[in-house]
Amino acid sequence: MNIIRFITAGSVDDGKSTLIGRLLYDSKNILIDQLDALEKQSKNKNINGIDLAILTDGLRAEREQGITIDVAYRYFSTPKRKFIIADAPGHIQYTRNMITGASNSELIVILIDARQGVTEQTRRHSIIAALLKMKKVVVAINKVDLMDYSEDVFNRIKSEYELVAHKLGLTDVYYFPISAFYGDNIVEKSEKTSWYKGPTLLDFLESVEIDQKEDHKNSRFQVQYVIRPQTDELHDYRGYAGEVISGSYKKGDRVIILPQNIPTKISKIETGGKEIDYVFANQPVVLHTEDDIDISRGDFLVKEEQLPKVENEFDVIVCWLDRKELKEGNKYCIQHKSKVSKVIIKEIDYKIDVNSLEKIPVTNGINLNEVAKIRLKAASPLVFDSFEDNKDTGNAILIDETSNSTVGAVMIL
Template sequence: MDILRFITAGSVDDGKSTLIGRLLYDSKNILIDQLEALEKQSKNKNENGIDLAILTDGLRAEREQGITIDVAYRYFSTPKRKFIIADAPGHIQYTRNMITGASNSQLIIILIDARQGVIEQTRRHSIIASLLKMRNVVVAINKMDLVEYSQEVFNDIKAQYELVANKLGLDNVNYFPISAFHGDNIVSESENMVWYQGPTLLDFLENVEVDHKKDFESPRFQVQYVIRPQTDELHDYRGYAGEVISGAYKKGDEITVMPQNIQTRISKLETGGKEVNVVFANQPAVIHVEDDIDISRGDFLVKSEDLPKIENEIEAVVCWLDKKELNEGNKYFIQHKSKLLKALVKEIEYKIDVNTLEKIPVTESIRLNEVVKVRLKTASPLVFDSFEESKATGNAILVDETSNSTVGAVMIL
C-alpha cells in the first residue's frame, strides 16, 4: 500500500482544520477516547456535537484563537491507501510554515471560502505550489452550505481560479464543491449538490496517481554512515549505509563516487541485514564496492552513465525563515541531506513577490518570509540535481553558524 502526502492551504477560517477533522471522523479514523475528549473541549459544535478543527489544532494558543499557527501532521488510512496530512497556517506571517509543510507533499488542497472567492492568500499559496513544482492541485470550494449550495457560485470561483492556474502553469487542477462542517462531498456524496457529478474528495485522494517516476530514473545514493566494525569476525568489512534516494542499484553495477569522480563497481548489497542482488528507491541499504576508496558521509554513489551536477557555485531560490535578516556576504552552513558545507551568499539577484511572481530589485535586507533568488558559493563542491529534476537532491537548508537554527529553505536551480 502506498502513501500519499498532502497539505491543506488557504486563508484564515477557510476550514482547513475542519476539513481534515471531517476526513478523519467520516473515515472512522478517530478513537473513542479521542471523541470523548473532543466533545468536552468543543465550542463550535456541528450536528454531531463536536468541533472537528480541534483534531488538528493541538497548541493551546490555536484553540484559544480558533486559528492554526504551526504545521500539524495527521495520519490516517483507508483500505486503499495511507495518508500523511500537513495542516498549514493561513496567516501571511506563517508563510515559512506553509513552505516547509509543502516541501515534502505530493499534492496540495487549496481551500477557498465560497463567500469570498479567489483572494490574495489563494494566489499566494498557488504561487508557492508552483515554486515547489507541485504536480497535483485540488481546489476545494468550501462552505457551500453558506451560499445555498449554488452551482453558479461554484462555476464562478472555478473560472476565477482557472485564470490563476493558467498564469502559473498549474496543469493538473481538480475542483470540488464541499462543506467540511456538514460533510458534503468529503467522504460521502452530497444530497444538496446533485448537480455535481464528480467523485468525493476522499475517493479522489484514494485513486489519484502519485508520481513514482523518481523511483526508476536517475539512480542516487548518498552515504549517511560508514560501517567499519574492525572486529575479528568482521575484520575486512566496510559498507556504506544510506537510503536509495531514487532509481535502483544491482550487484555488479559500475558506479561513480562523487564529488571525487572515481569509478568502481558494487561488490555486495545488503538491506535488512541480508544480502540481496538489487535495491530500490526509498529502501535503506548498505553498499560495498570493489576498490579501496576514501568514501565519507555525504558522498554520492551514482550510476556512471547518469551523473548529477557538481559545482562550487549554485543558483537557488531561498525562502527566508529567520528573524535575523539576510544580506549579501553572510556566511552559513548549507545542509544538503547528510552533507554539511560552509557557504557564502555571494549575490542576492532579486526578490520574488509571492503575490504576483514579479522579480523585484533588492534595495534592502531580506526579511522573514521573503523569497529570493541567490547565488551561493560553497567551501567545497556540492553534488546535486536541480529541484525541478529531483526534489530529493535539489533541496537543502541554510543553517546559522552560531545558533544552529535553520534560517533558509533552499531550492537549487
C-alpha cells in the same frame, strides 16, 4: 496499499482543520475515547456536537485562538489507500510552516471560502505549490452552505482560480464544492449540490494517481556512515551505509564516487545483515566497493551514465525563515542530506512578489517569509540535481552558524 501525502492550505478561517476533521470523522477514523474528549473541549460545535477543527489544532495557543500555528500531521486509512495529511497555518507570518509541510507532499488541497473567493493567501499558497513543482492541485471551494449551494458562485470562483493556475503553469487542477462543517461532498455526495456531477473529495483522493518516479529517476546514494568494525573477525570490512535516495543499484554496477570523481564497482550489497543482489529507492542499505577509496560521510555513489551536477557555485530559490535579513556576503552552512558545507551569499538576483509573481529588484535584503532567487558559493563542491529533476537531491536548508537554527529552505535550480 500505497500512501499519498497531501497538505491543506488556504486563508485564515477557510476551514482547513475542519476539513481534515471531517475526513477523519466521516471515514470512521476517530476512536470513541477521542470523540468523548472532543465533545468536552468543543466550543464551535457542529450538528454532531463537536468541533472537528481541534482534531488537528494540538497546541494550547491554537485552541484558545481558534487558529492553526504549527503544521499538524494526521494519519488515516480507508480500504483503498493510506493518507498522511499536513494541516498548514493560514496566517501570512506562518508561510514558512506551510512550505515545510508542502515540501514532502505530493498533492495540495487549497481551500477557498465561497464568500471571499480567491484571496492573497490563495495566490501565495498557489505560488508555493508551483515553486515546489507539485503536479496536482485540488481547489476545495468551502462554505458553499453559506452561499445557498449556488452553482453560479462555484463557477465564478473556479473561473477566478483558473486565471491564477494558468499564470503559474498549474495544469492538473480539480475543483470541488464542499461544506466541511456539514460534510457536503467530502465523504458523501450532497443532494444540495445536484448540479455537481463529479466525485466526492475522498473518492478523488482514493483514486488519484500520483506519479511515483523513484524507479525512473537517476540512481542516487549518499553515504551517511562509514562502517569499520575494527575486529579480528571483520578485519578488512569496509561498508558505506545510507538510504537509496532514488533509482536502484545492483551488484556489479559501475559507479562514480562524487565529488572525487573516482570510478569503481559495487562488489556487495547488504541490508538487514543479509547480502542481496539488488536494492531500490527508499531502502536502507550498506554498499561495498571493489576498490579501496577514501569515501566519507556525504559522498555520493552514482551510476557512471547518470551523473548529477557537481559545483561550488549554484543558483537556488530560497524561502527565508529567519527574522534576521538575508544579505549578500552573509555566511551560513548548507545541509544537503548528510553533507554539511559552508556557503556565502554571493548574489541576490531578485525576490518574487507573491501576489503578482513579478521579479522585484532587491535594495536591502530578504526578510522573513520572502522568496528570492540567490546565488550561493560553497566551500566544497556540492553534488546535486535540480529540484525539478529530483526533489530529493534538489533541496537543502541553510543553517545559521552561531545559533544553529534553520534560516532558509532551498530549492536548487
